[in-house]
Structure formats: C-alpha cells, structure tokens
Amino acid sequence: xxxxxxxxxxxxxxxxADTSGMKEPPTTARGVRTRAALVxxxxxxxERDGFLASRLTDITAEAKxxxxxxxxxxxxxxxxxxxxxxxxxxxxxxxxxxxxxxADDPVAVIEASNRAYFETYQRxxxxxxxxxxxxxxxxxxxxxxxxxxxAFARRNAKSIEKLQQDGRVDATLDPMMTSRALSGMVSxxxxxxxxxxxxxxxxxxxxxxxxxxxxxxxxxxxx
Amino acid sequence: xxxxxxxxxxxxxxxxADTSGMKEPPTTARGVRTRAALVxxxxxxxERDGFLASRLTDITAEAKxxxxxxxxxxxxxxxxxxxxxxxxxxxxxxxxxxxxxxADDPVAVIEASNRAYFETYQRxxxxxxxxxxxxxxxxxxxxxxxxxxxAFARRNAKSIEKLQQDGRVDATLDPMMTSRALSGMVSxxxxxxxxxxxxxxxxxxxxxxxxxxxxxxxxxxxx
Amino acid sequence: xxxxxxxxxxxxxxxxADTSGMKEPPTTARGVRTRAALVxxxxxxxERDGFLASRLTDITAEAKxxxxxxxxxxxxxxxxxxxxxxxxxxxxxxxxxxxxxxADDPVAVIEASNRAYFETYQRxxxxxxxxxxxxxxxxxxxxxxxxxxxAFARRNAKSIEKLQQDGRVDATLDPMMTSRALSGMVSxxxxxxxxxxxxxxxxxxxxxxxxxxxxxxxxxxxx
Amino acid sequence: xxxxxxxxxxxxxxxxADTSGMKEPPTTARGVRTRAALVxxxxxxxERDGFLASRLTDITAEAKxxxxxxxxxxxxxxxxxxxxxxxxxxxxxxxxxxxxxxADDPVAVIEASNRAYFETYQRxxxxxxxxxxxxxxxxxxxxxxxxxxxAFARRNAKSIEKLQQDGRVDATLDPMMTSRALSGMVSxxxxxxxxxxxxxxxxxxxxxxxxxxxxxxxxxxxx
DNA sequence: GATGAATGAGGTTTCATTCAT
DNA sequence: CATGAATGAAACCTCATTCAT
Numbered sequence: 001x002x003x004x005x006x007x008x009x010x011x012x013x014x015x016x017a018d019t020s021g022m023k024e025p026p027t028t029a030r031g032v033r034t035r036a037a038l039v040x041x042x043x044x045x046x047e048r049d050g051f052l053a054s055r056l057t058d059i060t061a062e063a064k065x066x067x068x069x070x071x072x073x074x075x076x077x078x079x080x081x082x083x084x085x086x087x088x089x090x091x092x093x094x095x096x097x098x099x100x101x102x103a104d105d106p107v108a109v110i111e112a113s114n115r116a117y118f119e120t121y122q123r124x125x126x127x128x129x130x131x132x133x134x135x136x137x138x139x140x141x142x143x144x145x146x147x148x149x150x151a152f153a154r155r156n157a158k159s160i161e162k163l164q165q166d167g168r169v170d171a172t173l174d175p176m177m178t179s180r181a182l183s184g185m186v187s188x189x190x191x192x193x194x195x196x197x198x199x200x201x202x203x204x205x206x207x208x209x210x211x212x213x214x215x216x217x218x219x220x221x222x223x
Numbered sequence: 224x225x226x227x228x229x230x231x232x233x234x235x236x237x238x239x240a241d242t243s244g245m246k247e248p249p250t251t252a253r254g255v256r257t258r259a260a261l262v263x264x265x266x267x268x269x270e271r272d273g274f275l276a277s278r279l280t281d282i283t284a285e286a287k288x289x290x291x292x293x294x295x296x297x298x299x300x301x302x303x304x305x306x307x308x309x310x311x312x313x314x315x316x317x318x319x320x321x322x323x324x325x326a327d328d329p330v331a332v333i334e335a336s337n338r339a340y341f342e343t344y345q346r347x348x349x350x351x352x353x354x355x356x357x358x359x360x361x362x363x364x365x366x367x368x369x370x371x372x373x374a375f376a377r378r379n380a381k382s383i384e385k386l387q388q389d390g391r392v393d394a395t396l397d398p399m400m401t402s403r404a405l406s407g408m409v410s411x412x413x414x415x416x417x418x419x420x421x422x423x424x425x426x427x428x429x430x431x432x433x434x435x436x437x438x439x440x441x442x443x444x445x446x
Numbered sequence: 447x448x449x450x451x452x453x454x455x456x457x458x459x460x461x462x463a464d465t466s467g468m469k470e471p472p473t474t475a476r477g478v479r480t481r482a483a484l485v486x487x488x489x490x491x492x493e494r495d496g497f498l499a500s501r502l503t504d505i506t507a508e509a510k511x512x513x514x515x516x517x518x519x520x521x522x523x524x525x526x527x528x529x530x531x532x533x534x535x536x537x538x539x540x541x542x543x544x545x546x547x548x549a550d551d552p553v554a555v556i557e558a559s560n561r562a563y564f565e566t567y568q569r570x571x572x573x574x575x576x577x578x579x580x581x582x583x584x585x586x587x588x589x590x591x592x593x594x595x596x597a598f599a600r601r602n603a604k605s606i607e608k609l610q611q612d613g614r615v616d617a618t619l620d621p622m623m624t625s626r627a628l629s630g631m632v633s634x635x636x637x638x639x640x641x642x643x644x645x646x647x648x649x650x651x652x653x654x655x656x657x658x659x660x661x662x663x664x665x666x667x668x669x
Numbered sequence: 670x671x672x673x674x675x676x677x678x679x680x681x682x683x684x685x686a687d688t689s690g691m692k693e694p695p696t697t698a699r700g701v702r703t704r705a706a707l708v709x710x711x712x713x714x715x716e717r718d719g720f721l722a723s724r725l726t727d728i729t730a731e732a733k734x735x736x737x738x739x740x741x742x743x744x745x746x747x748x749x750x751x752x753x754x755x756x757x758x759x760x761x762x763x764x765x766x767x768x769x770x771x772a773d774d775p776v777a778v779i780e781a782s783n784r785a786y787f788e789t790y791q792r793x794x795x796x797x798x799x800x801x802x803x804x805x806x807x808x809x810x811x812x813x814x815x816x817x818x819x820a821f822a823r824r825n826a827k828s829i830e831k832l833q834q835d836g837r838v839d840a841t842l843d844p845m846m847t848s849r850a851l852s853g854m855v856s857x858x859x860x861x862x863x864x865x866x867x868x869x870x871x872x873x874x875x876x877x878x879x880x881x882x883x884x885x886x887x888x889x890x891x892x
Numbered sequence: 893g894a895t896g897a898a899t900g901a902g903g904t905t906t907c908a909t910t911c912a913t
Numbered sequence: 914c915a916t917g918a919a920t921g922a923a924a925c926c927t928c929a930t931t932c933a934t
Contacts, residue, residue, distance in 0.1 A: 133359035188407030212439040579805035634853030
C-alpha cells in the first residue's frame with residue numbers, strides 16, 4: 001500500500017468534493033500564499049471548534065486577513081471546507097486491500113493495508129471527525145461520501161472475487177456486501193478510536209481487525 | 224431477542240440522554256396530551272428537516288400550539304430531542320448477541336439478533352440518522368452515544384469470552400476489541416443502508432453480516 | 447370628484463401593491479399598534495431619506511422597537527413600503543375625469559377632477575416621489591404602476607368615447623391614446639411641481655391643465 | 670428639427686451632467702481606446718442591469734480590463750454614468766418646437782419635432798429609463814434634469830409667446846406653464862412607451878400628441 | 893498605464909428565549 | 914396552562930475603493 005497512485009485511479013474514485021462552481025484559483029504568487037493561509041487557518045479553526053461553531057471571522061483572524069479577502073477566494077464555509085479536504089487529500093485514504101497478486105500473502109497485504117489506514121486516521125482524526133459531521137449536515141458532502149464509499153467497496157469487492165476464483169476465500173459470500181461490511185468494520189473502529197477520542201492502540205486495532213477480516217473471509221494460506 | 228428487559232438491564236446500559244435538570248412532567252391530563260403532541264411534532268419536524276434546520280416555531284406550528292407552551296414543557300431544542308429519543312426508545316436497540324445459553328446454537332442467536340437490529344434500524348432510519356447528526360453537534364449526546372456503545376461492547380465481550388471458555392471461539396481474539404469491531408460492522412451497514420439511504424435488502428444484510436460474524440469468531444458448531 | 451367610491455370600483459383598478467405572500471396581520475391589539483407604529487415610522491424615514499438610503503434600523507429606531515419586531519410584521523423593506531402605500535391609499539388617486547353625466551358640464555368636471563388631483567399630490571408629494579423612485583428600482587412596483595396607469599387610462603377613455611358619441615368631442619381622436627396623453631400631462635406637472643420641488647401654485651396648474659385638456663379635446667359647451 | 674445646433678445653443682441649455690472635478694482625459698491613443706471601451710461597457714451593463722445593480726467589476730469585466738484601470742479614468746460609478754450620457758448626448762434631445770419662422774406651418778413643425786423626439790426616445794429607451802432612475806437616486810442628476818427641463822420649457826414658451834403675438838394661439842394661456850404641460854405630455858408618453866416597455870407605435874404617438882398639442886394651443890392656420 | 897489582491901464598514905436576517913397578558 | 918409579541922446578539926455577505934507591484 002505504498003504506491004497510492006497504483007491503487008486509486010481517478011476514473012475509479014470520485015473526488016472528495018465538488019469543485020465546480022468554485023472561485024478561480026489566484027494567479028499571482030501573493031494570491032496563492034493568501035489562499036493557502038486561509039485554508040490552513042480554516043483547518044485549524046474547524047478542528048478546534050467544529051464546522052458549525054466556526055465563524056468566518058475566526059478563520060480570517062487566524063489567517064490574519066480581512067473577511068473581504070475570504071470572499072476573494074471562497075464563497076462559503078462549505079467551500080473552504082472542501083479546500084481543506086483537498087489539501088489533506090494526499091494523506092487520507094479509504095480502508096481496503098490494494099490489488100492482490102497471486103504471489104502475495106493476502107493476510108499480510110490486508111494487515112499492511114489496515115495499518116496504513118489506522119495510522120492515517122490517527123494523524124487526521126480531527127479532520128475525519130469533521131468530515132463525518134459535515135456529511136450529517138450538508139447534503140452534497142453526504143452524497144459524495146456515499147459515492148466514495150461505494151467506489152472503494154467496488155474495488156475491494158474485485159479483490160475478494162479474485163480470491164474466491166482462486167479458491168482461497170469462501171465462494172458463497174456476496175463480494176460486494178462483504179466488502180462493505182469489512183470496510184465498515186475498519187472505518188468504524190478508526191472513527192471511534194481517533195475521531196471520537198477512545199484512542200485505542202493502533203497495534204491492537206490492526207491485530208484484531210486483520211484477524212477478523214481474514215477469518216471472516218475464511219482466508220486459507222496457499223501451500 | 225423478544226424479551227428486551229432480559230437482555231438490557233438498566234444498571235448496565237446508560238440512558239439515551241441526560242434527564243436531570245429537565246422540566247417536571249405535566250400533572251394534568253391536558254398537559255400530558257399537549258406534551259405528547261409536542262414530542263410527536265418534534266419527531267416529524269426533525270425527521271423532515273434535520274435537527275439543525277428545525278425551528279422551534281416549526282415544531283409548535285406542527286403541534287398546533289404556541290411557542291410559550293413549548294417552554295412549559297421543555298427548556299431547549301436539545302431537550303425535546305431527548306424526549307423524542309425516549310419516546311422511541313422501546314423500538315430502538317443496539318447490535319449484539321443476547322445472553323447465550325449453552326443449549327443455544329450461537330449462530331442462530333447471532334442471526335436473530337442481527338435481523339432484529341436491521342429491522343429496527345429500517346423502521347427508525349430517519350431517527351437513527353438524526354441521532355448521528357446530533358452526536359456530531361452536541362458534546363453531551365456524543366459522550367452518551369460513546370458510553371452506550373462501550374456498554375454494549377462489554378456485554379457482547381462477555382458472551383464472546385464465554386464462547387472462548389467453551390472452546391467454541393478462537394481464544395486468541397481480544398474479546399473487547401472483537402466485540403467493538405463486529406458491532407461496528409453491523410451498525411455501520413445499517414447506518415449506510417437505512418440512515419444514509421442505500422436501502423439494501425434486510426435479508427442480504429442479515430445473511431452477510433451473520434456469516435462474517437460467525438466466520439470472524441471462528442465459531443464451531445458443537446458436536 | 448367628491449365621491450371616490452362611486453368612480454373607482456375595486457374590480458376596475460389594480461391594487462397599489464402585491465399583498466400575497468405577505469406576513470399575517472397581527473391578531474392582538476398590541477400587535478396592531480406596533481405594526482401601525484412601524485408603518486408610520488417607515489413613511490417618516492422613507493420621506494426623509496429616500497427608499498434606498500433608509501435602513502431598517504432607522505425605521506425600528508423611529509418606531510421605538512427592535513429589529514426583530516420589524517421582521518415579525520414584514521419580510522423586507524419593499525414590504526413595509528407596500529404597507530406605507532396602502533395606508534396612504536385612501537388619500538391618493540389618479541388623474542382623470544369621474545363618470546360624466548349628460549347633465550354635467552364636462553369642463554367643470556375636468557377642473558374639479560384636476561384640482562382634486564393636484565391637491566392630493568401636494569399633500570403627498572414626498573410619497574409620490576418615493577413611489578416613482580421605487581418604480582425605477584423594483585420590477586414589481588414598476589409593473590404595478592404601469593397596470594394602474596393603464597386601468598385609469600381605460601376609465602378616462604370611456605368618458606372620452608361617451609363625449610365623442612355625444613358629439614361634444616373631436617371624434618377623430620383615439621380615445622385611449624388621448625386619455626394616456628392627457629393623464630400623463632397632468633401627472634407630470636404634479637410630479638415636477640410637488641415631488642421634484644418646483645412647487646408651482648395649484649391654481650395655476652389647475653387653470654392651465656384644465657384649459658389645455660378642454661382645448662385638446664375640442665370640448666364644446668352644449669347649448 | 671434636423672439641425673440640432675441651430676435649436677440648442679450651449680448658453681441656453683445646461684449640460685447633461687457636471688463635468689467639473691472629473692479626471693483628465695487620456696493623452697495617449699491607447700488611453701483613449703481604453704476609456705472608450707469602459708464607457709461602452711458601462712452603457713451595456715447599466716442598460717442590462719440598471720444603475721444600482723451594476724457593479725464596477727461587471728463593467729471592467731465587460732471592458733476586459735481591471736478595476737485599477739477603471740480608476741485611471743473615472744472616480745466613481747456616477748462619473749462613468751455621466752460619461753455614458755455624454756457619449757450618447759448627440760442622439761438625445763428634449764421635446765419641443767424648434768424656432769418657428771412666420772413662413773412655417775406651426776403644426777407641421779410640431780409634428781416633425783414630436784416625431785424626432787419619439788424616434789430618438791425609441792432608440793435610447795433603455796438609457797432614458799436609466800437617466801430617470803439615476804435622477805431619483807442622485808441629487809445632482811435630479812437637479813440637472815430639472816434645470817434642463819426648465820431651460821427647454823423656456824425655449825418652447827418663447828415660441829408659444831410668438832404665436833400668441835401673431836394671434837395664432839390662444840392669448841390667455843400662460844406660455845410657461847403651457848410649455849411645461851405640453852412637453853410633459855410628450856415626454857411622459859415616450860417614457861411609458863419606450864422606457865417602461867409599453868411600446869406603442871410611433872405613428873400613433875405622433876398623431877395623437879400633435880393633434881392634442883395643436884388643439885390645446887388653439888392653433889389656427891393662417892389664411 | 894495596467895493590474896488585481898486586500899480592505900472593512902455597514903447593511904441584512906435569523907431564531908431561541910423571555911414575559912406580560 | 915396557554916399565548917404570541919418583543920427582543921437583540923450574532924452571524925452573514927457585499928462591493929466601492931486603495932495601493933503595492
């Protein structure tokens with residue numbers, strides 16, 4: 001799971017947020033700097049106060065600029081939030097298995113994948129929690145989150161099908177629903193632990209979730 | 224899973240919401256009726272518009288009474304929401320296994336339990352979604368939700384431990400973390416399906432989640 | 447032109463402003479009082495500062511109530527303005543001849559009508575000017591003003607036709623266009639005089655406009 | 670009425686707008702071009718959106734230049750509007766009779782004059798409407814409009830007086846008030862038709878207004 | 893000359909909550 | 914118990930104007 005670009009192609013996974021209808025990106029270097037400062041400030045304020053409690057004036061105060069400047073780059077709180085997600089995008093992924101080659105040991109692959117996911121989540125827990133909050137508030141974000149979830153579920157389902165064809169996974173399981181269930185299990189654990197603050201040790205999370213995932217699939221090690 | 228009182232004892236599971244500091248219940252029959260109308264109206268409005276977008280005036284309009292009357296029975300929007308949850312409480316439960324006797328077939332028990340859970344969720348999807356929304360907004364509700372989750376996880380963990388002691392479940396699994404993971408898997412599926420609107424068939428959900436749950440535990444049928 | 451109700455029937459002349467979609471009128475006496483105070487305050491402020499420069503806070507300050515109270519009765523500045531017009535409606539009319547009986551001396555009727563119009567305009571000059579301003583700003587008011595103008599033109603055109611049939615007015619004139627032209631002449635004089643501040647003497651205005659009106663029609667006194 | 674310079678001398682009629690305190694005209698050819706583009710863009714935007722709703726950024730976008738450039742040539746929105754009026758000035762005139770020689774047939778002169786006025790108004794209806802709007806908003810423009818109106822009224826009054834001296838017009842009419850009334854009649858018809866959008870046929874307007882004007886004056890054709 | 897990012901005063905609007913009737 | 918008018922803090926957003934590049 002080191003090479004993200006190999007496993008997530010743009011045609012497979014929808015973007016984090018809708019970027020149509022957004023303001024033009026700045027053309028000057030100064031503009032780029034100001035916009036970046038606003039995005040960073042927004043992340044700070046959102047993570048500190050939550051999306052709803054954050055006021056535009058808090059963000060501009062944090063970015064040391066005026067409210068007017070905010071509106072030069074964004075048209076709404078939702079729009080900065082989208083920009084915050086985009087800026088963090090490279091460090092955020094979805095639970096699941098990368099493509100599995102015959103040569104791979106599937107359990108090792110799942111373990112590596114789960115560990116990467118939990119570690120990512122731990123680093124971005126506050127942001128993940130925000131994302132969840134906004135998804136319950138804003139219809140657009142909710143739909144987008146669902147779409148992304150289903151896209152990742154489809155990718156995982158393909159891996160499961162492959163393992164079923166190879167006779168290494170219980171062939172009677174519905175690949176798609178199984179994929180949803182196992183991804184959900186992992187993401188829910190991560191959410192409770194790092195977004196809601198239970199803060200369970202990553203090693204324990206990886207250990208249990210990998211064991212359960214492998215067991216659930218009935219994964220047999222190839223001779 | 225028919226007798227709820229047998230499986231959820233009040234000393235084990237925290238209440239849905241904090242009821243201290245709330246207004247006294249009405250004494251007259253007329254008062255009881257008015258309060259009930261307000262609770263019903265609140266559920267209707269909340270489910271239609273979401274917690275945030277619902278205004279107190281919408282609720283009183285729906286209940287055909289004045290704002291003043293609202294404050295006779297509740298002190299805030301949060302408080303009516305608590306009352307709505309309480310009124311619906313009897314029809315809402317958490318995922319998990321009821322107490323398992325030696326004589327039981329554990330897989331059948333898990334299946335029955337999962338089915339009950341998904342069906343409940345399906346009936347109350349809008350409300351479950353609301354609960355999730357409010358938990359991301361209101362610190363009290365969030366904490367309460369976490370506490371309830373952990374309480375149920377502890378109960379399920381006990382069942383798992385018992386099965387481990389009986390040699391029917393993989394003894395190397397951490398019972399508590401396993402319990403969290405499997406409950407999370409089921410509740411996440413239900414949430415996506417019925418709160419977020421994917422609306423997958425209950426039979427498929429029950430089938431897959433039960434199979435995975437049993438597989439994950441490595442449940443062996445006793446001879 | 448003394449009995450307005452005899453000459454302007456509701457089915458003939460459109461209302462001054464659109465009252466659909468407006469807030470419900472207050473039910474209590476206190477509410478009626480407050481609303482009336484706001485309307486009076488609005489007229490004062492509008493006439494003093496003009497529609498555009500008037501701020502809601504000026505109006506509520508004048509009415510000695512809070513901004514919130516304003517929104518209890520109106521949803522916008524346009525809406526109070528409508529209410530101001532309605533409150534003044536009984537003292538505002540359009541230029542034109544009342545219904546003319548055979549027995550009448552048409553010139554005397556025109557003169558009385560014009561005098562009534564100019565005097566009304568003089569009393570309400572500031573408001574008339576406001577009305578003109580708002581009509582150039584707000585599409586709804588503009589359309590409504592046009593409609594009212596045409597309705598009055600139609601009424602006057604009927605009187606002219608009647609006089610043509612009686613052989614007392616030049617039969618080759620187009621009654622409708624003539625009606626528009628003569629009404630326009632009078633209302634323009636009144637506007638320049640009392641809304642824009644030229645303040646010409648009413649007697650001169652009546653004298654000239656009546657003479658021109660009669661001459662223009664080629665009115666002959668019946669033997 | 671083809672030779673405007675013969676009938677409107679600069680010492681008689683005030684300018685359309687105050688040009689003192691305005692920015693210096695550009696010296697370079699490039700500057701002249703840019704300024705002209707801004708004036709054209711401003712007219713387009715003003716006519717499309719109205720004076721109030723037009724934003725400076727809309728104008729510069731239409732002119733394909735930056736806001737900064739706008740301020741190189743103008744100091745305010747009012748000032749571009751003045752420039753727009755000046756650019757259109759040659760094609761805009763006021764209602765009234767040109768100087769009448771004894772040899773003329775006054776009715777023919779009035780008719781020609783009215784026709785020219787209505788045709789001009791039809792070509793510039795949007796701009797005339799704008800002018801009216803700005804006059805209700807901006808004190809300077811309002812005063813200027815009044816002054817111009819009175820100046821033209823004085824000119825027409827002189828023609829009327831002359832005709833009275835020649836015994837061709839009712840000598841008991843007040844020339845100045847008569848002039849105001851008849852000019853107002855014509856300009857009001859034009860305004861309703863072409864600025865407010867009633868769009869009556871020019872021929873009908875010319876026919877009726879000329880007939881009424883001649884009748885009103887009691888114009889007798891000389892033997 | 894041309895650019896366009898930065899400014900911020902000043903307006904509008906919402907709605908939970910109070911309290912006199 | 915019921916009413917609903919009154920409140921006002923607190924958020925949002927706009928756009929003419931400045932000025933460093």
